[in-house]
Amino acid sequence: MLKMALKTTFSWFVLISLLLFLFLADLSLGSVPIPIGTIIKILTLRADIDPVLRDIVLEFRLTKAITCVLAGGGLAIAGLQMQTLFRNPLAGPDVLGLSAGASLAVSLIFMSNATGLVIFTKDAPWAVALAASTGSAIVFSIMYVVARRLQDNASLLIVGLMVGAATSSIVSVLQYLSKAEELQVYVFWTFGSIGGLNWAEIKVLMFILIGGTGIALVTIKSLNAWLLGDQYAQSLGINIKGSRLRILLSTSILTGGITAFCGPIAFVGLAVPHLAKLLVRTTNHKVLIPAVVLGGASLLLFCDVLAQLPRDYVLPINAITAMIGAPVVIWVILRKRFVNP
Amino acid sequence: MVMEPGIKLSAAQLSVGFNTNRAITYLFKDVNVSLKAGQLVCLMGPNGVGKSSLIRTLAGLQKPLAGTVVYSFHGPTAVPKNISVVLTNRIHASMMAEELIAYGRYPYVSWNVSLTREDRNQIERAIDRTEIRHLAHRQISELSDGQMQLVMIARALAQDTPIILLDEPTAHLDLNNRVHIMRLLRNLCREMNKAILVSTHELDLALQTADLIWLSGKDKNILTGVPEDLVLNGLFDEIFQFKGFDLKTGRIAHEADRKVNVVLTGSGHEYLWTRNALERAGFTVDTAQSQAGQVHVEVTYEESKPRWVLKKENRLFTLSSIAELIEVI
Numbered sequence: 246m247l248k249m250a251l252k253t254t255f256s257w258f259v260l261i262s263l264l265l266f267l268f269l270a271d272l273s274l275g276s277v278p279i280p281i282g283t284i285i286k287i288l289t290l291r292a293d294i295d296p297v298l299r300d301i302v303l304e305f306r307l308t309k310a311i312t313c314v315l316a317g318g319g320l321a322i323a324g325l326q327m328q329t330l331f332r333n334p335l336a337g338p339d340v341l342g343l344s345a346g347a348s349l350a351v352s353l354i355f356m357s358n359a360t361g362l363v364i365f366t367k368d369a370p371w372a373v374a375l376a377a378s379t380g381s382a383i384v385f386s387i388m389y390v391v392a393r394r395l396q397d398n399a400s401l402l403i404v405g406l407m408v409g410a411a412t413s414s415i416v417s418v419l420q421y422l423s424k425a426e427e428l429q430v431y432v433f434w435t436f437g438s439i440g441g442l443n444w445a446e447i448k449v450l451m452f453i454l455i456g457g458t459g460i461a462l463v464t465i466k467s468l469n470a471w472l473l474g475d476q477y478a479q480s481l482g483i484n485i486k487g488s489r490l491r492i493l494l495s496t497s498i499l500t501g502g503i504t505a506f507c508g509p510i511a512f513v514g515l516a517v518p519h520l521a522k523l524l525v526r527t528t529n530h531k532v533l534i535p536a537v538v539l540g541g542a543s544l545l546l547f548c549d550v551l552a553q554l555p556r557d558y559v560l561p562i563n564a565i566t567a568m569i570g571a572p573v574v575i576w577v578i579l580r581k582r583f584v585n586p
Numbered sequence: 587m588v589m590e591p592g593i594k595l596s597a598a599q600l601s602v603g604f605n606t607n608r609a610i611t612y613l614f615k616d617v618n619v620s621l622k623a624g625q626l627v628c629l630m631g632p633n634g635v636g637k638s639s640l641i642r643t644l645a646g647l648q649k650p651l652a653g654t655v656v657y658s659f660h661g662p663t664a665v666p667k668n669i670s671v672v673l674t675n676r677i678h679a680s681m682m683a684e685e686l687i688a689y690g691r692y693p694y695v696s697w698n699v700s701l702t703r704e705d706r707n708q709i710e711r712a713i714d715r716t717e718i719r720h721l722a723h724r725q726i727s728e729l730s731d732g733q734m735q736l737v738m739i740a741r742a743l744a745q746d747t748p749i750i751l752l753d754e755p756t757a758h759l760d761l762n763n764r765v766h767i768m769r770l771l772r773n774l775c776r777e778m779n780k781a782i783l784v785s786t787h788e789l790d791l792a793l794q795t796a797d798l799i800w801l802s803g804k805d806k807n808i809l810t811g812v813p814e815d816l817v818l819n820g821l822f823d824e825i826f827q828f829k830g831f832d833l834k835t836g837r838i839a840h841e842a843d844r845k846v847n848v849v850l851t852g853s854g855h856e857y858l859w860t861r862n863a864l865e866r867a868g869f870t871v872d873t874a875q876s877q878a879g880q881v882h883v884e885v886t887y888e889e890s891k892p893r894w895v896l897k898k899e900n901r902l903f904t905l906s907s908i909a910e911l912i913e914v915i
Contacts, residue, residue, distance in 0.1 A: 332678070463697050470692060472679040476647050481692040481745075482666030528681050531699050 253532075256524050260539040264314075267546035271310045272302055275553050305440065311447055312439040313549050314542040316507050319454045319499040321521070321541025322461050324514025325533060326492045329468050331402045334577055337515035338500040340402060341388050341493070342409030343381045344509040347501060348435065349412040350380025355431040356423040373434070374446070374505040381501030384408055385493070392493055393486070397475075401489075436561030437508040439549060446506055453502035460495035461534055464488055468530040510545075511563050512570025517541040519577050544569070593658060594749050594781040595644060595669075596620040600653035602636060602643045610651060613639050615806040617653070621749060621781040626772050628792040628813075629785040631802035632826065637785040638674065640802075641753045644783070645671045666693035670742035672735075672752040677726060683737045684722040687712055690744030712743035716770065732763035739767065743774070750774070752784045756791065764788065768795045789826075789833075793817070801825055844868040848915070852885025856892045860885055863908045869915070881915060 272284045279298055287294055287302045323338035331340070339345070354376050391404050420428055442450070461468075467488030470478035475485050503510065521536040522528070548565040597619050603612040613636030621627060629637050642648040644655055646665050659668045670690065677686065690712065691705040701709075713719055716736045726734060735755055742750050752771070756764040768791045774780050775797070783800075786792055792799065793813045801809045801816060803825040809816070816822050822833050830839040848869045850861055860883065864871050882897040894911045896903040905911045 466692060466695070466697050466699050469699060470689070472681075473677055473689060474675050476642070476673060476675060477671070477677075477689075479647055480645060480666060480669070480671045481689060482663065483692070527685075528679055529685070529699070 253525070256536075259524065260536065260543070264539050264543045264546070267543050267550065268310055268314070271313065271546045271550050272306045274550055275301075275306060276556060277301060308442050308444065308447055309440045309549065310546065312442050312450065312507065313545040315447070315450045315454045316439060316503045316510060317513055317517070317541035317543070317545030318538035319457060319503050319541070320510060320514040321517035321537035321544075322458055322534060323496040323499040324516075325518040325521075325530070325537050326461060326464075326468065326496050327514070328518050329471050329530070330489065330492050331398050332471070333402065334519065335515070335574065336402065337512070338496060339409065339509070339511070339514070341405040341496065341500075342384045342407075342412060343497055343500045344504050345409035345412040345416075346380040346382075346384030347377035347504040348380070348509060349416050350376040350383075351434055352416045352419050352431050355434065356419045356427045377505035378501050380412075381497060381504060384412070385497040385501065388497075389490065389493060392489055398489075433561075434508050435563070437510045437563040437566075439507050439510075439545070439562055440559075442506060450502065450506055453498060457495045457499035457502070458534070458538070460491055460498070461530075464491050464495065465530045465534065468492070469528070472528055509563070510566060512566040512573075513541055513545055513548075516570040516573040517544055519573060520544070592623050593620050594623055595658070596656045597644065598654050598656060600643070600655060601651040602639050602648075603651045604639070605651065612651060612806055614802070614808065617808050619800055619808055619810060621783055623748060623781050624775055624779045625781060625797045626775045626795060627781075627783045627798045627800055628796035629783060629800045629802065629808075630787060630789070630792055630825075633787065635803050637802065638753050641671070641673075641751050641783070641785055645669050645751050647671070666745070666747075668747050669749045669751065670745040670747040672738045672742050672750070672755055674753050674757070677734075677738075680725060680727060682723050683718065683726055683729065683740075684709070684713070686726055686737055687722075687740045687744050690741040690746075693745065708744050708746055712740040715743055715774075716740040732759045735759065735763070735767065739770070748779075749781045750783070752782070754785055754787075756786060756788060764791055771795070789822070840865045840868065842868055842870040844870075846870070846881060846915070847872055849882045850885070851883070854885075856885045860894065860908060860911070863912060864915075867912050867915075883911065883915075 269281050269284055272288075273279050273281050277298075279302065283294065283298060284302060287299050288307075320338055324336070327336040327338060327340055328334055330336075351373055354372060387408060388401070388405060392401055395401050395404070420431065423431070467478070467483050470481055470483045471488070473481075479485055500514075517537050517540045518533070521533060521540040524540075525532050525536045527533065545562075545566070548562055548569060552560040552562055552565050554560075597617055600614065600617045600619075601612055602614040602617070603610060605611075617640075629640065631637055639648060643650050646655070646669065657665070657668065659665075687709050688701065688705075691701060691708060692699075694705060695701060713722055716739055718733070718736050718740060721729065721733055721737065726737065729737065739752070739755065742752075750771075755771075756767055759767070768784075771782050771784060772795045775782050784792075784796075796813055799811055799813050799816055801811070801821060809821060811819075811821070817833055822828075831837075832839060842865075844867065846869050848864055848871050850857065850864065850871050852860065861871050864883075884895045884897075886893050886895055891906070894905045894908070896905060896911060896914060898915065903914055905914060
């Protein structure tokens, strides 16, 4: 038991150190490389720093790094819950079609000329975020109603995927009918962006994360019990319908909110739960939830660091997350083949 | 609702089945049965008769088509603390056996799943009772079917419920495991005064361990009775339609295709097993020594080892194993 306790403490130590290291690395790398020593001085609000450097760090890079932490952590929790609920290792936060719903709403803003409607102008400050959350919320309502009526999760998963496919097809039509400039704006949005949030938006994102995570935390018992299947879970006193709806709500808040501010970020929610389980080696969500938050934050910071490696421009974050995430997914499948022939 | 003391669960006019869009299918209709503390009941019937559905309905996991299940305890939240189940579903997860057993305490723990000392005591007691201490830290994916069943039973034990319902717990297990589990369940009834229902179609074990049999398969009803009564009044034969098997003697019918009469004398286990071998090989075994020209076999002992003395066509053979005996005959 002592060996296991040491292993657990070691795992947490690794995760937290990794996060801190990547956080500082993300702050120091970029078009103007700033040494870590200076970063620390800036963060501790020392007065004797070049104000230009201070601005770069506090106004741009800090918000970006914090967004990485919040978005990465939030998507990871959403992905974990989806994988547990559907007992499918390939589920991610987008299986419910929420990102697709958000994308549809955003595309209506950017490419509204094609439809002949102008719903918002894209200059209205919170327009994109509001549209994305509305899109997600509508998909969530559809999934909520469906979840209340369906008995089993496999069907719910299929409905989610189909809703996602349907909304994506509408977006395709809009893209087809749009002008080049509008299309480009929309496509840029789909690349995902974690920079460019101001402190007000970060505050909202933080509330979203706290809300979604809070719901997930009170569902720990049910999440654990889902691993045994719904009959055993029910025999242990779990409210099947209630916990399913709570999981749905938490995932929607997290995925919808994050997509609203950062665009659809792929693969983080799917890959992080697997990576975290490698390290902490348990299926107990009491341990997994904090582990995936740290892991998701670290992963997105890492992807952001990679995205800034080319000096002259910044790579789109979704490209990097896919490059990291796809090998992880392949590895999951191969590992399953070996373990369960 | 006031129930007789000792009755833990009572089904009244219960109808079990499923309801699809097109039709209602009744597996059981108007069943009235009850479970008593300290009793091991075996639910028996041919495959497909609906034993699993009945168990799920009694456990509150499935809604009945009609009728009610009444419990001696009150309130819907009390169900998990009073009924535990062992089903046929396989668990696909990677965790240690001990973690799986700990799930049995979920009705008692709070949202953050922290185990109290009492919880840990119950888990340890369950592990000791099922004698799987050596499996506690193994991954469940590495366990054999028999070991996994014991872990699931330990989990149900950790749940500390007066009623346990098990659905075919001994299916696919070897003889040792089957006997171990049935004896464990019977001891739990006696020592912990639990009411245990086991669905099985293994007649041999049920006849020797059950206090009561619920026999299903006739008119969607359940006949209850003590095992021996059901054997003697022929109800088992009716339900199971045995072909070539005589339940009263427990013997399979053999065709005497060798058309040779063997007169067998002797006593004890060796006599019985020699008879078994001869009948299986197609001989007719007699004890009367009336006709001449018959084959005589006598089971004797030489230096406390069994020997078979075969007298055939006035020749005498002394053989030291049944295999030799069958060959020479």
